[in-house]
Amino acid sequence: MKTVLFDESGIINLKMFGIEIPSLKSRKTNTLEALLGDSELNESKDTWLVVTNPYSIKREDLERIHTAEYVEKLYSEKVDVCIKNAFELEKPDGTFNRYNPEQMEAPLSELFNQVLKMSSGTYYAAIKALETGFCYYMGGGMHHGHKDFGHGFCPTNDIMLSASRIISEKKANSIWIIDVDAHKGDGTAEIAGDFDSIRTLSIHMAQGWPLDEPEYDSTGKFNPAYFPSDIDINIKSGEENTYNARLVKGMKQLENLNGIQERPDLGIVLLGADPYEKDELPSTDSLNLTEAQMLERDKIVYNFLNDRNIPAAYTMAGGYGSYSWEAHYNFLNWVLKKK
Numbered sequence: 001m002k003t004v005l006f007d008e009s010g011i012i013n014l015k016m017f018g019i020e021i022p023s024l025k026s027r028k029t030n031t032l033e034a035l036l037g038d039s040e041l042n043e044s045k046d047t048w049l050v051v052t053n054p055y056s057i058k059r060e061d062l063e064r065i066h067t068a069e070y071v072e073k074l075y076s077e078k079v080d081v082c083i084k085n086a087f088e089l090e091k092p093d094g095t096f097n098r099y100n101p102e103q104m105e106a107p108l109s110e111l112f113n114q115v116l117k118m119s120s121g122t123y124y125a126a127i128k129a130l131e132t133g134f135c136y137y138m139g140g141g142m143h144h145g146h147k148d149f150g151h152g153f154c155p156t157n158d159i160m161l162s163a164s165r166i167i168s169e170k171k172a173n174s175i176w177i178i179d180v181d182a183h184k185g186d187g188t189a190e191i192a193g194d195f196d197s198i199r200t201l202s203i204h205m206a207q208g209w210p211l212d213e214p215e216y217d218s219t220g221k222f223n224p225a226y227f228p229s230d231i232d233i234n235i236k237s238g239e240e241n242t243y244n245a246r247l248v249k250g251m252k253q254l255e256n257l258n259g260i261q262e263r264p265d266l267g268i269v270l271l272g273a274d275p276y277e278k279d280e281l282p283s284t285d286s287l288n289l290t291e292a293q294m295l296e297r298d299k300i301v302y303n304f305l306n307d308r309n310i311p312a313a314y315t316m317a318g319g320y321g322s323y324s325w326e327a328h329y330n331f332l333n334w335v336l337k338k339k
C-alpha cells in the first residue's frame with residue numbers, strides 16, 4: 001500500500017516572514033490538484049492520501065544531530081540570527097538579501113516552529129514506509145542543515161533528524177539516504193559521518209552553490225560544503241545525458257560499499273525537482289534535465305529500492321518557481337497507478 005502525506009499545517013509560508021524565495025506553496029497544492037484531477041486517482045484517494053500527521057519534533061531529536069551550542073541557540077532569542085543565516089537574509093555588508101522585514105506578519109522564531117512542524121512529516125514518512133513499504137511526503141529535504149549551523153534555507157536537517165531518531169528507536173538498524181536534489185547534500189553528509197548505520201549518496205551539480213567556493217579558503221580552513229557523502233556524483237553543465245546512467249552506477253556502488261552486497265532496513269529519498277530544466281532558481285541553471293529524464297530518474301530510484309524490497313520514504317526536497325510541480329506530479333501519477 002502506498003501513502004502520500006499532504007499536511008497543510010506543515011507547509012512553510014516564507015512570504016509571511018518577508019522572505020522572497022520562490023519556494024511556493026503552489027508546488028504542493030498544484031501537485032495534489034493534478035493528482036485529484038485524475039479520475040482513477042480521485043476514486044482511490046481514500047486508499048493513498050493522508051492529510052494529518054500526529055508526530056512532532058522535540059529538542060531531544062535536534063540534540064542527536066546538532067551540537068549542544070547550536071541547539072541552545074535555536075531555543076533562545078538567538079534563533080533569529082540562526083534563521084537569518086540559514087536563509088541568507090543579510091549580506092556581509094548588512095543589507096538585506098531576498099528579505100523585506102516590512103512584509104513580516106510573524107517573528108522569525110515562528111518560522112523555526114514551522115520548520116520543526118514540516119520536519120515531522122519526514123519522520124511520519126519514514127515510519128509509514130517501514131509499515132507499508134512506501135510513503136511520499138509533500139515536504140521535507142532540508143539537506144543543507146549542518147551540525148552547528150544552517151544554510152541553504154535549512155536551519156536544521158529533517159532527513160537526519162528522522163534517520164537518527166529511527167535508529168535510536170531501533171525501528172531500523174541501517175538506512176540509506178539517496179539525494180537526487182540539484183544541490184549537494186552537504187549537511188546530511190557531515191551529520192551522517194557520525195552514524196555507521198547511515199549511508200549517503202548525493203548526485204548533484206558539480207559547479208555552483210554550495211560548491212561555488214574552494215574546498216579550503218586562503219587560511220587553509222575546510223569548507224563544510226565538501227564533507228563527503230559515501231557516494232558523491234558531480235554532474236557538470238552539459239553532462240545531463242550521462243546523469244541517469246551515473247545514478248544507476250552510484251546506487252550499485254552504494255550497495256557494495258563494504259565489498260559485499262548489502263541491503264538497508266529503510267531508504268530515505270530526496271526527490272528534488274530543481275534539476276528540472278523548467279525550475280526557476282537561478283543557482284540551478286547548470287543542471288537541466290528534461291521532463292522525460294526527470295521521470296526516468298525517479299523510476300530508477302524507485303525500482304532500485306522496490307526490486308530489493310527496501311521500504312522507502314520520499315521527500316520533495318528542492319523545486320522552485322511555477323513549473324517544478326510537474327516533475328513531482330509525473331512521478332506520483334506513475335507510482336500510484338503502478339500495481
Ligand SMILES: [Zn+2]
Nearest residue numbers: 181182183318
Ligand atoms: Zn536543491
